[in-house]
Amino acid sequence: YPGAQEFLPDTLDLPSLAAASRGCRGCDLYKAAERTVFGAGSDEARMLLVGEQPGDQEDRAGEPFVGPAGRLLDKALEDAGIDRGTVYVTNAVKHFRFERAANGKRRIHKKPSGGQIAACRPWLLAELDTVRPDVVVCLGATAAQALLGKDFKLTEHRGEVLRLDEELRSSHDPAVLATIHPSAILRARSNRDDALRSLVGDLQRAASLR
Ligand code: URA
Ligand code: SF4
Numbered sequence: 001y002p003g004a005q006e007f008l009p010d011t012l013d014l015p016s017l018a019a020a021s022r023g024c025r026g027c028d029l030y031k032a033a034e035r036t037v038f039g040a041g042s043d044e045a046r047m048l049l050v051g052e053q054p055g056d057q058e059d060r061a062g063e064p065f066v067g068p069a070g071r072l073l074d075k076a077l078e079d080a081g082i083d084r085g086t087v088y089v090t091n092a093v094k095h096f097r098f099e100r101a102a103n104g105k106r107r108i109h110k111k112p113s114g115g116q117i118a119a120c121r122p123w124l125l126a127e128l129d130t131v132r133p134d135v136v137v138c139l140g141a142t143a144a145q146a147l148l149g150k151d152f153k154l155t156e157h158r159g160e161v162l163r164l165d166e167e168l169r170s171s172h173d174p175a176v177l178a179t180i181h182p183s184a185i186l187r188a189r190s191n192r193d194d195a196l197r198s199l200v201g202d203l204q205r206a207a208s209l210r
Pocket of ligand 2: 003004021024025026027028029030036093094095116119120121123
């Protein structure tokens, strides 16, 4: 993949970035998806949350975390005492990757590849450089892989206060915390309440670093 770098605008403010991202062809995911789903929130946000990629509903709406996972994230933020209006929410990959169900109708989420995560990372780094949050929360392994390195093990370092992968550090060096993805809680067959509580706990820890 050529990657997103050549599609970045000269002016790095959020509206310019969002507008430019709509023309991105940095990997092949723009072909099948409906639209680019850029991050949302204020450039004054002191906490930045990173998910994996937009899902079916986000791809239709053009906004991150508005589907089932988004509703659970809203609840977790609320339980943690964090106003979603004060955080910036985005994804490691800006286009929805899916495969068609056998009947051709339903679009089934497919994990982005390491190459696609790397191709899309310039957008995420530009968002980080523009928002300059105190703390970044990686929701799930894909976001963690994008910012903490591809060998990062979520099961081993979940909830720890970390720093960006060395190669990605610029003048801006936020605290980084990785936790489970809200979709993993939705998929869990048992102990959903425990899983939600631990996500809430990690969000609270992250909020205390602002
Ligand atoms: N899952 C994500 O990781 N991001 C979204 O925006 C929606 C679901
Ligand atoms: Fe560009 Fe990212 Fe979309 Fe690939 S997924 S086309 S890199 S915005």
